[in-house]
Amino acid sequence: MADGASDDGGIEILSKAGAIIDALAETEALTVSALADAVGEPTSSTYRLLQSLIAMGWVDAAPVRGTYRLGLACMQIGGVLEDSLDVRGLALPRMRELRSSAGVAALLCYRRGTRAVCVERLEGHDVRSVAMQVGDSLPLHVGGAPRALLAFLAAGEQHAVVDELLATPDLPYAVPPRGALQAELEATRSRGYARSDQDVTIGIAAFGSPVFNHRGELVAAVSISGLRERLVDREPELADLVMSTAAAISADLGYDGGRRG
Known part of the structure; x- marks a missing residue:
């Protein structure tokens, strides 16, 4: 007792x-x-x-x-x-919903230096693109998720990445002049998502949006990718889907929509 x-x-x-x-x-x-x-x-x-x-x-x-x-x-x-929250594990259910609603491939990418690495890909109903499979990477100035990562980096970090991209010889995807690239990054931040229209693969388009953690730090980007004619004509609807998915994943990670890192 x-x-x-x-x-x-x-x-x-x-x-x-x-x-x-x-x-x-x-x-x-x-x-x-x-x-x-x-x-x-x-x-x-x-x-x-x-x-x-x-x-x-x-x-x-x-x-x-x-x-x-x-x-x-x-x-x-x-x-x-x-910090131990598994971004990929939390993102996966949201990505399944995105893939189901959009009908095209859904991707999750992390930034590694001046490149974006695909860590998750759910195939859609389109012809399968070989440009960005799990484990593949792209430079940050091309593609939906990579460009979203670059656009939403903190200003100083973004400037350093752009400098490095411009100084890297023989990239498979040409880097536009600084002024043009900066204008596109600013436009991406303004609308909340990145647009990729055949800059990686002919006939393929993509929309990408950033994911933030509980500190407001950029940790990933989610995107959809598919045949151009299936995405471009539905851009307002599909872009909203991508942004709302990225916002939901960010909220799952504890991001409250406040100050970003």
């Missing part, structure tokens, strides 16, 4: 500690009385529990006197969990 009562008491304390962590996670800082109200506990017991959480690094005193916020230990663990 005594052991059972002890276990119950420990679970109760953990539950109360969890309630405090949850309350602090929803705002920047709270006073002891505000926390007590939020978790439904007396101020005195809330204060004692806060002191234990502070000792463990789960809670810290906030800059405003008498208020408390999540501690570094809590945020570090949260960051590790968020």
